[in-house]
Amino acid sequence: MYRKLIRLAALVLAFLLAFTACQQPGNDTEAPTEGTTEAPTESSEQKTEATEPSETEPAEPESSETEPAEPASEEKTVTDMIGREVTVKPSSYSKVVCIGAGALRMYTYVADVGLLAGVEDIDNESLENRPKMFDKVARPYVLAYGDVFQTLPSAGVGGPNAQSAEAEKLLALEPDIVISEYEDVEKEDSLAEALGVPVITLRSGPNGVFDEAFKGSMRLLGEIFGTGERAEELIAFIESEEAEISRRTAGIADSEMPLVYICGLGNWGTTNHLMTASSYYPFMVAHIKNALSDETKGIHPIEEETFLALGETADILILDAAAVKNIKPLYAEDPTMFDTFKAWQEGEVYLEMAYNAYYTNYEIALINTWFLAKSVYPDYFSDVEMDAKTDEVTEMFLGKKLAEEIYALPQSFGGYQKIGTETFFD
Numbered sequence: 001m002y003r004k005l006i007r008l009a010a011l012v013l014a015f016l017l018a019f020t021a022c023q024q025p026g027n028d029t030e031a032p033t034e035g036t037t038e039a040p041t042e043s044s045e046q047k048t049e050a051t052e053p054s055e056t057e058p059a060e061p062e063s064s065e066t067e068p069a070e071p072a073s074e075e076k077t078v079t080d081m082i083g084r085e086v087t088v089k090p091s092s093y094s095k096v097v098c099i100g101a102g103a104l105r106m107y108t109y110v111a112d113v114g115l116l117a118g119v120e121d122i123d124n125e126s127l128e129n130r131p132k133m134f135d136k137v138a139r140p141y142v143l144a145y146g147d148v149f150q151t152l153p154s155a156g157v158g159g160p161n162a163q164s165a166e167a168e169k170l171l172a173l174e175p176d177i178v179i180s181e182y183e184d185v186e187k188e189d190s191l192a193e194a195l196g197v198p199v200i201t202l203r204s205g206p207n208g209v210f211d212e213a214f215k216g217s218m219r220l221l222g223e224i225f226g227t228g229e230r231a232e233e234l235i236a237f238i239e240s241e242e243a244e245i246s247r248r249t250a251g252i253a254d255s256e257m258p259l260v261y262i263c264g265l266g267n268w269g270t271t272n273h274l275m276t277a278s279s280y281y282p283f284m285v286a287h288i289k290n291a292l293s294d295e296t297k298g299i300h301p302i303e304e305e306t307f308l309a310l311g312e313t314a315d316i317l318i319l320d321a322a323a324v325k326n327i328k329p330l331y332a333e334d335p336t337m338f339d340t341f342k343a344w345q346e347g348e349v350y351l352e353m354a355y356n357a358y359y360t361n362y363e364i365a366l367i368n369t370w371f372l373a374k375s376v377y378p379d380y381f382s383d384v385e386m387d388a389k390t391d392e393v394t395e396m397f398l399g400k401k402l403a404e405e406i407y408a409l410p411q412s413f414g415g416y417q418k419i420g421t422e423t424f425f426d
Contacts, residue, residue, distance in 0.1 A: 078224065081203040081217055082183050088198050091226035093177045097155045099165050100181030102359035105141045106202055107179050109234060109362070109397050110218055111225040118173040119149045120158025122358060126150040131159035137322065137357045137411040138364065144398040159358070160267070167194045177224070181359070200224065206298055207281040209362040210242055237396050241366055242285055245373050248380045249287040258315035260376055261291040261343070264323025265355055266299040272326040273319075273337070274301045282365070286373035311341030315348060316376060319419070321412055322354040331425040338421070349419050350375045353412060363397040364406075371416050386416040 073092040077085050095117035098104035104123055107113075121130035125146055142149065155173060156166035164187055170178065171194070178199045180188060192199040200220065205213030215235050222231030260283070266275040277299045278292040291314040292302065302310075317338075319327070331337055338344035352368045354361060370389050374381035391401035407415030 078200075078220065080188075080201045080220065081213060082185055082188070082201045084185055084188060084201060086192070086198045086200060088177070088200070088224055090224055093225065095173070095175045096177055096179065097170060097173055097175040098179040099155055099158070099170070100162075101158075101160065102204065103179050103181040103202055105139070105359065105362070106181075106204070106214075106217055107221060108141045108145055110221045110227050110231045112227075113145050113148050115225075116148070116152055117175050118153045118155035118169075120155050120162075122158040123149050124152065124154070127154075131157065131161070133159070134357045136409055137354045138361065138406040138409050139357045140361060140363055140394055140398055140402050140406065143402050143405045144394075144400045165191050167191060170195055179221070204360060204362070208360050209238060209365045210281055210285065214362065234396065238366060241370075241393075245286050245369055249373060249377055252287055252377065252380075254289075257287070257289040258376060259291040259313055260288050260316040260318060260372075261310050261314040262318040262320070262372075264320030264327070266301075267356065270301075270326075271320070271323045271356070272330065273323065274304065274307055275299060275323065276302060282369040282372055285369055286376065288372060288376050308340055311338070311344070314341065314343050315346075317341060317343035317349045318372065318375070319349065319351050320353075320355050321351060322356055324351075324413065324425075325411060328425050344421050347418075347421055349421055349424075351413060351417050351419050353406060353416065363393050367393050375418070390416075 073089040075087050075089050077087050079085055094115055096107070096111070096115045097118050098107045098116070099120060104119060121127050122134070123142055123146075124130065125135065125142070153173060154169055156162065156169045165178075165180065165182060170191075175195070176197055178191070178195065178197060180191070180199055180201050181203070182188060182191075183201060183203055188199050188201050202217040202220070203213050204217060205211030208214065215238075218231040218235055219228070222228035261276065262280060262283075263273045263276050264271050265277055265280070276292055278290055278294045279297055280290060282288075283290050291310045292306075294302075343349055350371070352371050353364045355365055355368060367386075367390050370381070370384060371386060374384050374386070387403045390403035390406065394400060394402040394406075403415070406412055
């Protein structure tokens with residue numbers, strides 16, 4: 001009996017010791033893992049409840065790692081339009097600056113203007129002190145997004161007289177990428193080194209909107225800013241328009257083709273009735289016979305004697321709106337300057353919209369090609385209405401119908417038209 005009592009007492013004592021041990025807080029808690037945030041201290045009772053597994057659901061181990069972040073844009077090397085290899089992170093940019101003639105215009109065709117961190121003064125029409133030579137002529141990208149440009153700080157003066165970027169102003173904007181039209185490898189490399197960000201150079205080539213270089217610039221922008229589908233959409237539209245114009249005129253016999261002289265092409269400040277091109281690509285697209293047949297490539301001036309000689313046989317004269325401001329004072333001095341021009345005497349003179357205004361207006365270059373074809377071959381384009389075509393093209397390029405705004409500008413003279421030669425320069 002005594003032994004049984006001893007055993008019972010031992011069992012009770014053991015039970016009491018075990019029960020007491022279970023009620024004491026543990027002293028072997030692990031330190032927080034490096035790099036994680038330590039949770040607020042809990043009571044010993046809460047810790048016990050948290051660490052004991054449920055009888056119905058197994059306890060899941062706590063992870064010391066945070067949720068994985070979205071993968072960062074991977075770096076890749078692209079070749080810009082002047083052959084420079086540049087490392088970029090596609091779709092990662094949020095502070096973009098465009099510099100040089102034509103860069104901002106091309107950017108607006110395929111990328112988001114909301115990413116711009118600044119613009120050149122020439123494109124901000126709210127500034128008093130800036131180059132103003134293009135204020136009265138159509139620049140569709142400014143018509144479309146001028147309200148955005150006016151809210152942005154200066155990326156430099158810009159304009160035809162600017163021969164290089166203003167690095168100090170660019171540094172102040174802290175861009176993460178620069179889109180440029182300064183086609184100089186050494187200057188672009190130096191600018192990239194000074195800014196510490198990618199500098200991407202665009203170009204369009206001698207055939208403008210129809211050139212493979214222009215399409216390459218669109219694709220390059222699409223690749224960098226994640227808008228490749230948009231770039232291909234625009235390219236497909238341009239190619240379709242070119243093909244349709246060419247299709248309509250491809251079967252016209254040589255004997256039915258009038259001789260056409262176009263003037264007013266080239267740089268804004270110097271263009272006049274002598275500035276023309278013998279290898280004008282829109283003429284080639286529309287199968288138009290050029291009155292000028294010399295072998296000089298690109299836009300160039302001709303001699304006054306050559307102009308007078310061409311006038312004897314030219315059936316149609318095309319004036320680019322950019323030239324009117326320079327031709328008008330010449331005509332005031334000598335009202336006979338077109339007297340020997342056959343097209344002038346027969347009233348076959350047509351006005352196209354400005355091909356160049358701080359470099360090429362690419363959408364207008366395409367619209368002009370339709371107008372040239374319609375003016376020279378009216379029977380083949382009787383269904384084409386220029387207001388509607390202008391709206392169609394500007395909407396594709398810039399997302400807005402701009403015919404009315406383009407025509408309203410003083411140096412658009414009311415839009416596409418056959419001009420009255422007796423009163424036009426009055």
